[in-house]
Amino acid sequence: MPNQARGEDAPRAPRPMLVRREVRRHIAYESELDPSFGEHIARKAYGEKLFSCIQCGTCSATCPVSHYMDFTPRKIIAMVREGFRDEVLNCFTIWLCASCYACTVDCPREIKITDVMYALKQEAIAQGVYPRGFAIPVLAREFFRGVQRHGRSNEVALMIRLFLKTNPLGMLQNASIAWRLWRTGRLSLRPESTRHRDTVRTLLRAAKQADEGSAP
């Protein structure tokens, strides 16, 4: 199965939105691994030290959410460099990372583990390998779109889009908080934006072109 998700038209595996997930044992043989995956991620994450990991487990111990993860950060590093591409891109760990950088400052080999997690999220979003309606990638995408459009992020619009696309009932769940934010003047309905809306779009387009131009 692991190779399935690689194809363009691979079906998106439906997955319950549970945090604790049963870890299915599957023995992956070398032929099923992607030997270039480790280097690809290392390059993407400015994490050139990825391969010097000594598997000490400090990252897993210091991570405040590791006990909710299907693979701990230490295992993720080992799997990335061995080329367990599909397993890593499909796991919950990368979405649970809240970028608190506790692992990064404690790593004795100075591996920027948070940056590795970002690189994995980018890869998973680019490949579309996450459960449909799963909130975190949707939040990331909507945030990205909103900022491109207005130059600033509008919390209200962002939250409404997030809930509409993932969990419409969540709006009810959060209605009382929204009401209290409104009453205390902490919900701004005035859309914030930069003076010229296309400034940010022009900026990002030019940067993207420069990036694509320099790519081999």
Place this chain on the structure above:
Amino acid sequence: MRYWYYPGCSLKSNGRPYEESLLAVFRELDVPVRELDDWNCCGATTYMSIDEGQAFTLASRNLALAERASRQEPEGTPQLIAPCSACFLVLTKTQRYIELHEDLARQVHAGLRAIGLEYRGEVQVRHPLDVLVNDIGLPRIAQTVKRRLSGLKVACYYGCQVVRPFPTFDSAHNPTTMDRLVEALGAKPVQWPLKTRCCGGTLIGTIRDVGLRLNQILLQDAARRGADVMITVCPLCQFNLECYQREMERTFHEPIRLPVLYLTQLMGKALGISDYKLGMRRLFVSPMPVFARLEGGQAVHA
């Protein structure tokens, strides 16, 4: 020396009490602060998950704007104050990564050129805590205090991104700037090992149970250590810790009621600034009963 103030998106909506109290405190201390004109979103942690190069480019526009603005009044290094932890980290990280990685620098400069800006690497990104403790100084703050907060026990919550991964002005493992500041106000910081433990950031909106639990642990432990209030310097931490207390009670069946203020609100209180100007009415869990107790049981009007 003038400081440029980069509010970021949160301080204009959910984090309004932070902006109000921060500006009020700086005014009281005679520190000249001006909002950076036409700033844009820093990209926060979320943008990095889509495209890092674009995230750094987005953030760099603010650095370039700060440089351009201070070129008109040449007075040393331009200082850019970023009160939100995410903004502070992203701006700092952008500077460091542009210096380290040539490809990235090329991409960023190309983007900025397209909108007629340039970035020379002159700006210094500062956190308000850094400015308060290292530029203004604790002795001067202690002198300005009008009403000492004697007897108040405070849990100082730093959160993650102010000191990690770049501990520019304080220790990554045991930061003390906020504790020392609280002492200068006459209050007592509680010993609290969880002060840099993550609140989960956006998890409360995405994987709710995990987010609620992380925050509940922080609140419970602070209360157990005798804290009357918790203070913080991040709009997302403050929102998570304060606004969801009712939801935490409902989920975990344990009572929690702990006022969570911004550092600058507590400071403003000690400096004698009115509750209105400090945005106290915007809090979900009112700290007024605690302050009333401090003043000998007399009612204090919000």
